[in-house]
Amino acid sequence: MNNTKYITILRHAVYCLLFLILYVVQTVPGLFVIRGIKPIWVIPAAIALAMFEGEFIGGIYGAAAGLLCDIGGFLLFGFNGFLTCVYCIAVGLLVIYLMRCNMLGCMMFVFIFMLLRGSLEFLFLYGMWGYDDVWRIYVNQTLPTVLFSTLISPIVFYSMRGVFRRFERVLKDQ
Amino acid sequence: MKDFFKSIRFKILLGILIVMAGFMIAAVYTGGTASLFSQVVSIVTVPIQRLSAGISDNVSSFFEQFINAKKLNEENAALQTEVNELRRNLADYEKLKHENEQFRQIIGVMENRQDLVIETASVIAREAVGRFYSFTIDKGTLNGVSRLDPVMTADGLVGYIYETGVTYAKVVTILDVTVDVGVYDSMTRDIGIVSGTVTLAEQGLCQMEYLPRDSNVARGDIILTSGGSMFPKDLLVGIVSEVTPNSHGTSLAAVIKPAADIAAVKDVFVITYFEGQGEK
Numbered sequence: 222m223n224n225t226k227y228i229t230i231l232r233h234a235v236y237c238l239l240f241l242i243l244y245v246v247q248t249v250p251g252l253f254v255i256r257g258i259k260p261i262w263v264i265p266a267a268i269a270l271a272m273f274e275g276e277f278i279g280g281i282y283g284a285a286a287g288l289l290c291d292i293g294g295f296l297l298f299g300f301n302g303f304l305t306c307v308y309c310i311a312v313g314l315l316v317i318y319l320m321r322c323n324m325l326g327c328m329m330f331v332f333i334f335m336l337l338r339g340s341l342e343f344l345f346l347y348g349m350w351g352y353d354d355v356w357r358i359y360v361n362q363t364l365p366t367v368l369f370s371t372l373i374s375p376i377v378f379y380s381m382r383g384v385f386r387r388f389e390r391v392l393k394d395q
Numbered sequence: 396m397k398d399f400f401k402s403i404r405f406k407i408l409l410g411i412l413i414v415m416a417g418f419m420i421a422a423v424y425t426g427g428t429a430s431l432f433s434q435v436v437s438i439v440t441v442p443i444q445r446l447s448a449g450i451s452d453n454v455s456s457f458f459e460q461f462i463n464a465k466k467l468n469e470e471n472a473a474l475q476t477e478v479n480e481l482r483r484n485l486a487d488y489e490k491l492k493h494e495n496e497q498f499r500q501i502i503g504v505m506e507n508r509q510d511l512v513i514e515t516a517s518v519i520a521r522e523a524v525g526r527f528y529s530f531t532i533d534k535g536t537l538n539g540v541s542r543l544d545p546v547m548t549a550d551g552l553v554g555y556i557y558e559t560g561v562t563y564a565k566v567v568t569i570l571d572v573t574v575d576v577g578v579y580d581s582m583t584r585d586i587g588i589v590s591g592t593v594t595l596a597e598q599g600l601c602q603m604e605y606l607p608r609d610s611n612v613a614r615g616d617i618i619l620t621s622g623g624s625m626f627p628k629d630l631l632v633g634i635v636s637e638v639t640p641n642s643h644g645t646s647l648a649a650v651i652k653p654a655a656d657i658a659a660v661k662d663v664f665v666i667t668y669f670e671g672q673g674e675k
Contacts, residue, residue, distance in 0.1 A: 245444055248519075248521065248523075248531070249448050249520065250521040259521070259522075277408065288432060288436075289436070291418075292437065293522040294522060294524075295526050295557075295565075297418075298419065298421075298432075302415045302418065303416060303419065306415060314399065339524070347593075352572045357593050357594065357597065
């Protein structure tokens with residue numbers, strides 16, 4: 222096996238490890254909780270990765286990130302995987318052909334997706350069943366989670382950029 | 396862009412999307428059983444989550460004593476007031492004696508419940524957008540945990556198992572709007588259904604519905620499970636904190652403060668078997 226292949230495998234191993242760490246951070250009870258609201262970490266990570274690595278790698282990690290969210294979720298398993306995969310492909314293509322890859326762009330992508338995902342989740346889990354005062358869940362839980370996840374996205378963006386640039390440099394030196 | 400849609404990469408991504416759609420279709424059929432993917436991932440994540448939850452608990456308890464010093468002082472003052480009030484209530488000796496006997500009965504029932512098979516478990520995950528304080532525990536089908544098994548703490552009923560994996564299980568709580576628990580009031584023997592509402596769940600409370608209009612249910616009454624195929628009889632659910640007529644005025648509804656601290660629960664018991672449990 223030549224060095225380039227070895228570095229590529231190592232790069233993806235690091236990405237997988239990062240996703241695993243972020244997933245644990247996301248689900249561990251009591252960690253990064255403000256007034257009962259926790260941010261979602263793995264989806265901003267997948268979006269940031271799609272911005273750096275493009276639509277193909279982004280789509281694959283997007284699917285994986287979505288499936289991780291599906292594990293603890295109450296919607297059909299695969300719902301988040303499908304949605305995140307499609308969105309990360311779109312983000313990858315947008316960054317290649319139209320937009321710039323920067324932190325503000327990442328925050329915008331995260332906000333739009335989290336809002337879309339949160340709204341769909343709210344609709345399927347609560348909205349369509351007509352429970353009393355169901356809007357309170359959207360206002361007190363869905364929207365704050367969207368905002369919290371958007372606010373933490375720069376941390377994830379710069380972490381992913383750090384890993385990406387480090388491996389790009391190593392590959393260039395080959 | 397056109398090149399992308401003709402490329403092999405696009406076909407691979409399309410394949411992944413078809414697999415995702417397949418997962419969704421499979422989930423419809425398997426119901427409460429976790430998918431193969433989540434079972435495999437859980438083998439890696441559950442031990443890490445268990446370790447992280449333990450570390451997180453210890454670290455947060457250490458810092459909480461400093462962070463919450465002011466809150467503890469306030470709580471201390473509030474408790475002092477409560478103690479004074481309780482001292483005054485001591486005069487009502489007969490009532491307390493009666494209540495005490497009832498508590499003893501409950502404890503006795505629990506101690507003599509030979510039919511309950513219990514599995515201890517720890518909370519390892521709470522999702523960012525958790526459904527009414529739902530959580531994941533570190534025991535699954537390998538430990539004999541099945542879908543619909545009741546989950547409780549030493550304090551009282553928490554909920555039931557919603558979905559099982561090999562090494563983990565998801566728990567929905569009694570604060571969930573979809574959960575219905577058959578219960579009765581230990582003082583008046585009136586029966587009703589405990590379920591969640593969106594507004595009460597925010598305060599960590601739930602509701603006992605369908606009480607007769609002439610019911611004598613009062614604040615402070617103890618609510619226990621009435622038994623059936625889903626929950627064993629006489630599990631402590633909570634204490635009545637308020638009684639109000641329902642919107643139509645045809646029956647009463649009581650606000651219940653669950654005996655278990657559902658939002659902060661860390662360790663639970665899963666009742667994997669009890670006499671009369673529905674077919675598994």
